Amino acid sequence: MEILFFYLVALVAVASGVLVVTCRNPVNSAISLVMTFVCLATLYVMLQAPFMAAIQIMVYAGAIIVLIVFVIMLLNLGTATEKSVSHTKAFGAAAGILILFQTLYMLSHGQANLTPGPITNEVVERVGHTELIGKALFTDFLLPFEITSILLLVAIIGAVVLAKRDV
Amino acid sequence: MEPTLHHYLVLSAILFSLGTFGVLTRKNAIVIFMCVELMLNAVNLSFIALSHFQGNMDGQIFVFFVMTVAAAEAAVGLALMIAFFRNRESIDVEDFNLLKW
Numbered sequence: 001m002e003i004l005f006f007y008l009v010a011l012v013a014v015a016s017g018v019l020v021v022t023c024r025n026p027v028n029s030a031i032s033l034v035m036t037f038v039c040l041a042t043l044y045v046m047l048q049a050p051f052m053a054a055i056q057i058m059v060y061a062g063a064i065i066v067l068i069v070f071v072i073m074l075l076n077l078g079t080a081t082e083k084s085v086s087h088t089k090a091f092g093a094a095a096g097i098l099i100l101f102q103t104l105y106m107l108s109h110g111q112a113n114l115t116p117g118p119i120t121n122e123v124v125e126r127v128g129h130t131e132l133i134g135k136a137l138f139t140d141f142l143l144p145f146e147i148t149s150i151l152l153l154v155a156i157i158g159a160v161v162l163a164k165r166d167v
Numbered sequence: 168m169e170p171t172l173h174h175y176l177v178l179s180a181i182l183f184s185l186g187t188f189g190v191l192t193r194k195n196a197i198v199i200f201m202c203v204e205l206m207l208n209a210v211n212l213s214f215i216a217l218s219h220f221q222g223n224m225d226g227q228i229f230v231f232f233v234m235t236v237a238a239a240e241a242a243v244g245l246a247l248m249i250a251f252f253r254n255r256e257s258i259d260v261e262d263f264n265l266l267k268w
Contacts, residue, residue, distance in 0.1 A: 021189035092191030103180035117222030155239035162246035
């Protein structure tokens, strides 16, 4: 039953991914991208990571897509007549298929070393996913967390300076 | 029957190569940016799948950082596009050819 649900969600994710790449109008691409993000959030729930699913929806489908749609509207981009050269498409398709077959080859010939760690499904259900994330974030990963906050500050200042008409 | 690690990794590979195809073929800078987001998400999916099947939290913390960097990248990248649009009245990557040989 669960695998049928997985196939359904995966199919929708791949179909909307194809739409992101092929749609002529950037707004349609953005809406398809939201669909892909929602499907990935569903998969995160299936992988016992509800906190990740929540921030996937909030950060990606909320913040980043709103930013993208705002910029599309601000620049008033219509359906662009892309004069795409056919050899560009052929090279792009070749590179994409090459990467796909490389990864599939690695997956079918490699062996993932699945030594089960301490965080089992039972532990996640008993302690709670958010608490586990918080504990890891504020003990083992405290320094990267602080560095990330500085990165966000730099990004805010950079965005304002770049988008301002005259600094 | 439950989906295995293999299923998730194959889905991640498909989404990643779709994103690569989009980055290499599209001309609109915003669509290219969206395809990069698609690739980042594909990698996030494999991180979370491996983290779940290995019983280890570190992969999910890494996804957290990837999302933060993606948000910062979105802010700066879109500001760059606005700045570029002011100069050239277009965001077609064919017009970004100052450094092209």
